[in-house]
Amino acid sequence: MGEPVRFNGGHSRDRFLSGELDPYVDWVRVCPEIELGLGAPRETLRLERSPAGPRLVTRKSGVDLTAGMASLGERRARTLDVDGYVFKSRSPSCGLHGIPVYEGDAAVDRRGTGVFAARILAAHPLLPVEDEGRLNDPLLRETFVERIFAQARLRALLESDWHARDLVAFHSRHKMQMLAHDPAAYREAGRVVAHAGSRPREELAADYARAFGTAFARKASIGRNVNVLQHCMGMMSDSLDAARRADLGEVIASYRAGQVALSVPATLLRHHARGEDAGYVRDQTYFSPYPQELRLRNHVPA
Numbered sequence: 001m002g003e004p005v006r007f008n009g010g011h012s013r014d015r016f017l018s019g020e021l022d023p024y025v026d027w028v029r030v031c032p033e034i035e036l037g038l039g040a041p042r043e044t045l046r047l048e049r050s051p052a053g054p055r056l057v058t059r060k061s062g063v064d065l066t067a068g069m070a071s072l073g074e075r076r077a078r079t080l081d082v083d084g085y086v087f088k089s090r091s092p093s094c095g096l097h098g099i100p101v102y103e104g105d106a107a108v109d110r111r112g113t114g115v116f117a118a119r120i121l122a123a124h125p126l127l128p129v130e131d132e133g134r135l136n137d138p139l140l141r142e143t144f145v146e147r148i149f150a151q152a153r154l155r156a157l158l159e160s161d162w163h164a165r166d167l168v169a170f171h172s173r174h175k176m177q178m179l180a181h182d183p184a185a186y187r188e189a190g191r192v193v194a195h196a197g198s199r200p201r202e203e204l205a206a207d208y209a210r211a212f213g214t215a216f217a218r219k220a221s222i223g224r225n226v227n228v229l230q231h232c233m234g235m236m237s238d239s240l241d242a243a244r245r246a247d248l249g250e251v252i253a254s255y256r257a258g259q260v261a262l263s264v265p266a267t268l269l270r271h272h273a274r275g276e277d278a279g280y281v282r283d284q285t286y287f288s289p290y291p292q293e294l295r296l297r298n299h300v301p302a
Helices: 015-020 066-079 115-123 138-158 164-181 183-193 201-217 222-239 242-256 263-275
Strands: 045-048 055-058 085-087 099-103 106-112 129-131
Touching: 055 066, 066 115, 138 164, 138 201, 164 183, 164 201, 164 222, 183 201, 222 242, 222 263, 242 263
Parallel strands: 045 099, 085 129
Antiparallel strands: 045 055, 099 106
């Protein structure tokens, strides 16, 4: 976010996070190394192998900070109330993937996770998380942003004075979006909603949130997107003439072949849904999972 908290006193401002995404989110800024009292600039840290698991130590002086960092992570996890979390890549405290673990001067394992990040992940396994380095990949960026906005919509519902009919309506709007991610979790969420009027609210909310989060934890695929696009076209087929059905079929086929971005068939389908007043299709969150200004569906799938 541009705060001067790096080990050398500098910053690692990410243009997408601090620029394009910033107007749409409320950031909770955390640097566990600063919170632990290490300051900036500071001695660099690394993970070192031990029988009890990787230890977080200062690189030169060898001070073991594992207990303090783990305790900080656990305290943060207990009060965490967010829709997503962006961690710092390559950090022995906050990195999610590929952190080297050392034995002496040699890196003996490059599959480590930062000590602080590991505590957050353990306490919140369905929380949308990513590190800022991986967000340079267009698909990973789109997937993460889609998850945080879906999570925010669910939180807004469950924090309101909602009734069974509200959960049913919420699920109806999200059906195609969930189906594109995980058909099994989509069906499980449907089973939960089927009992919306007969179960205690707290149990219902917890079970639905679990199924919803599980669905979005799986990345959407080209094949599942094609299935959703064809499903939506089928629901409008009686309202479309042969020429428009053929146009839609061709555009969906072009997306499947990797020739156009998902935004092309999705925009055309939504245009026809509006024109034909096909409310069920038109109102699906699949067609507007996040602010259009972010332009995240404009990449052509590999």
